[in-house]
Amino acid sequence: MSSKIVPLHQLMVHEFLLVEANIENIKDTDLKALEVLKGGQSLLQIKRQLKTMQIVLLRDSPDIPALHLVKPEKKQRGDPFDDKKLWTLTPEATRCLSPSNAKALEQRAKLANGPVIQASTPSGNLHPPLPMPDYIPEPVVNHQEPDAPLLYEYNLEIIGASQLANVGFSMDKTQMEETRYAESPKQGHYPDSLIYKFKASVNE
Missing domain, CATH: 3.30.70 (Alpha-Beta Plaits)
Structure with missing residues (x-):
């Protein structure tokens, strides 16, 4: 099974489905096989960075996938964003990740989801718009050169x-x-x- 390690801030959206959430049960033999160890990092450093979510482990078939795409619940009918799916933590990942690691992954998923646009309805508490001031055109300056003296x-x-x-x-x-x-x-x-x-x- 192919696997690699990438920093969390460099995690690409197309890699979200490969993120492994079952960090505690990863075998040392699996980590030693990673090519990143050839860069001079020790096994202890790799395990520490995985536990603090500085880096994430990507696997072709994660034991517990950390992220998945879901369709949010409809808040109101006719919402133009009803069909948009959002990245979120899987229920299994929520149970096995620490709160800080879960929050870090959620923040990365929110960046991929983009801004949340909510439809707003008119409220009676809103103040009416102020009237526009009357347009006053600038005065026209008729500048004429004085006649030259008749010498x-x-x-x-x-x-x-x-x-x-x-x-x-x-x-x-x-x-x-x-x-x-x-x-x-x-x-x-x-x-x-x-x-x-x-x-x-x-x-x-």
Whole structure:
């Protein structure tokens, strides 16, 4: 019969069915045959660690299996976890293991079972949820760059202005400023001429 020893914290779930609970009746000849003795551990050390559950003995056919899968009792109808089986100590293992060893194995089984999820029902003692505060949007900041100062002035004199009635003039915008429109024209230096004045922030 094949057997081996592993630390409890390294015990894998697929090895649970191989854990031997009948530690007190294991023969020394069985322990001497274990390969772990070749690592320098004495027979006395192995027996002491088995009794304190620091290590567990795995056997193909345990005399008393320590763990088995069972379906828990249904606590309420419609529980979505009704079909889930859980690892737990066998009744025989509970009788032959010390309380501390039984507790250590139970803790390892609980880790394999995962968290226990219980369905909860509404209770009249629960406080109602607090109302959500009214949503107040952040104010919109309309940031506008101030206009550049108009440092330059241009005068455009049009001769024959009487023939250009209702015609407007503007200075084309540059990359640094917007389009500037002429102010009201004034009489030019020549007959039938008008002077249009433009102001700009850059030197054209």
